[in-house]
Amino acid sequence: MTRSSLTTPPQGAVLPAAHPGAPPPGAPLASHYSRCFGCGTDHPTGLHLTARTPDGATVEAEFTVGEAHQGAPRLAHGGVLATAMDEVIGMSVYLLHKPYVTGRLETDYLLPVPVGTTLHLRAWCNGIAGRKAYLEAEGRIGAPDGPVAVRAAALFIEVGMEHFAKYGDLAAIAAEHQDYEVNP
Numbered sequence: 001m002t003r004s005s006l007t008t009p010p011q012g013a014v015l016p017a018a019h020p021g022a023p024p025p026g027a028p029l030a031s032h033y034s035r036c037f038g039c040g041t042d043h044p045t046g047l048h049l050t051a052r053t054p055d056g057a058t059v060e061a062e063f064t065v066g067e068a069h070q071g072a073p074r075l076a077h078g079g080v081l082a083t084a085m086d087e088v089i090g091m092s093v094y095l096l097h098k099p100y101v102t103g104r105l106e107t108d109y110l111l112p113v114p115v116g117t118t119l120h121l122r123a124w125c126n127g128i129a130g131r132k133a134y135l136e137a138e139g140r141i142g143a144p145d146g147p148v149a150v151r152a153a154a155l156f157i158e159v160g161m162e163h164f165a166k167y168g169d170l171a172a173i174a175a176e177h178q179d180y181e182v183n184p
């Protein structure tokens, strides 16, 4: 991955321990919001990514490129692929049971991805330093050990729930997350 210093963990960054409340290996991860474009089950035109964690820290998911995802004829749009990477990375940091948002997302496109291709996505954390989480993801064509088509590195920033109250709709999150303290 060609990554900038902004998405490279600094000295002293620590790998997060698997959260005790993480789902067991192989269990599906719940969507963080039913109308999320990346993972929401109720989104009419979203990517509908479903993911699982094999180890409480890494996230795996599949994304099949469809007609709606084209940039050039019969080829995936790079922005859609970046969305899939953002989402799967977001799912991996979501395992820490703290709210984070994307601060920076860097993407390398290594191979074109034709419509009909299933990308096998994997995301993991390379370290945490204060509010900053340094994460990485890859998308492989056709199989978990297939050729790498996309790589991404990201910096996610931990926020308080007040972030969603100030800028978004905290009530909508609260309605789906009874297990989180949503009253800042």
Ligand SMILES: CCCCCCCC/C=C\CCCCCCCC(=O)SCCNC(=O)CCNC(=O)[C@H](O)C(C)(C)COP(=O)(O)OP(=O)(O)OC[C@H]1O[C@@H](n2cnc3c(N)ncnc32)[C@H](O)[C@@H]1OP(=O)(O)O
Binding pocket: 006, 032, 033, 038, 086, 087, 090, 091, 093, 094, 095, 096, 097, 098, 099, 100, 101, 102, 103, 104, 131, 132, 155, 157, 159, 173, 177, 180
């Ligand atoms: C898990 C359980 C939770 C419970 C349930 C909750 C449901 C939650 C629902 C959903 C969450 C998951 C959603 C996943 C979906 C995919 C992810 C997305 O699409 S997220 C949307 C796109 N991203 C944004 O909209 C961010 C917009 N930006 C901001 O709001 C601010 O800029 C923010 C919060 C990122 C930082 O603002 P500041 O005021 O809090 O903090 P400052 O001081 O500016 O930054 C802190 C440190 O980070 C660095 N930093 C910030 N942005 C950076 C950047 N772009 N590049 C490099 N460094 C950056 C700064 O330089 C600073 O570093 P120094 O502490 O000084 O060392």
